Amino acid sequence: MRARVVAALLGTVLALAACGTGDDPTSETTASTPESAETVTVFAAASLKAPFTQLGTLFESAHPGSTVEFAFAGSSDLVAQITQGAPADIFASADTANMDKAVEAGVVSGDPANFATNTLTIVTEPGNPKGITSFADLTRSDTSVVVCAPQVPCGNATSRIETATGGDITPVSEESSVTDVLGKVTSGQADAGLVYVTDAAAAGDKVTAVPFPESADAVNTYPIALLEESQNPQLASKFLEFVIGDEARTVFAEAGFGAP
């Protein structure tokens, strides 16, 4: 009996280990980053995954011999990891608040530069069966709406729009990340959700996006900065210049990001 309990506990440890390996971006990068002079390690907000991966490939072909390594995670997680000494050359945040935290912690070298903006959009099930056409429709009682919790950047933007419009959404769930909001809509659990324009673009025909003018009340700005502990500041600066340059602008525009 006791042996079985031990086996049970072992099972839990195994299960924990299984879900632990997936969400630790630092282990990935540290394992695959040799102390080479030609590698730039970029810690970037999860919402930047698609355009940054593309920019990395473009940069590598423009600078033969260089490698760009990415760790994508929530901005606040990344700040925590950088301040705890995770090896990174560049930090790209999904909002200015988290970049401010990094600056305050003294891990940023020089001034952050803004390179993109993002706004919220309503997403509904494909075809918009509930006929949602405005922000006010989200306050209807027959509509189940999922939003981000106010503690995370997308939820903060949601609260700002609610304050600006005076409309008060009663959500069925306040998720910890924008991908969870999108997931609840694409899986049909909720009628509508508030996500970033870029998430809606990435979801393609799994959702119908309903843009609303009030979204202009809450524009999220993405800053990028070189880090104090950078092992390769020269190449890192080149990548940073590339991200805020014109070529990158087109890549961001295609993914739905606005100009800063």
Next chain:
Amino acid sequence: MTSRSESRAGLPGWIYLPAAVGGVFVILPLLSMVLAVDWSRFPELVTSDASLQALALSLRTAITSTVLCVLFGVPMAAVLARSTFRIIPVLRSLVLLPLVLPPVVGGIALLYTFGRRGLLGEYFEAFGLRIAFSTTAVVLAQTFVALPFLVMSLEGALRTAGRRYEAVAATLGARPTTVFRRVTLPLVLPGLASGAVLAFARALGEFGATITFAGSLQGVTRTLPLEIYLQRETDPDAAVALSLLLVLVAVAIVVAARGRRIAGAL
């Protein structure tokens, strides 16, 4: 399973070293967390409205899940331990699967079963029953991950207890139900108690399946682990304080379980 002669035989001396390393490995992180607590803010952080609602919801749902685990887990364990059908070993592996699955996988599986577009969810929806984003969804997620713990530990107890007394009771003319109620269950009561405690502890700590399947709303689906995860975004101090609260509840369960196990042995 441990016989008395074995435990009296004494241990080889070297075994204490790896045992101590393992012990430190478990205890040290908990200690580090206690040291990181901002004690001046601790009372205020753990008694905030959001924290108390999360704690109350956690206790309420974990208790409900444990009751469900006992209601369904006891018959399941009895079938697995006593039935002689050929398919039993296969069934056992399937039923114990949630033990090794990452909880988030459990959440996705539940979503495709009880969600609005799910296998059964569609029918529930037709009857006006909606499980998504309700406290019921939290209980389902917790029961799903906790049930194997109870089944496994009770099945072990049933096998250890053997069938001698059951056979005697049957020859004396007791019906199967009477044997089960008057002989089998009392024999394995300590095993059932520790299985229930394990299930309760697992339900209390459940995170992955809940956040995937039930969502997160204060007082409805946001249990203590989800509240900790969310607080971490803006207020790491609050996350640490709430983590300590969860550890304290867990310690209370372990202590209570130990007391009960001794009582059972007496």
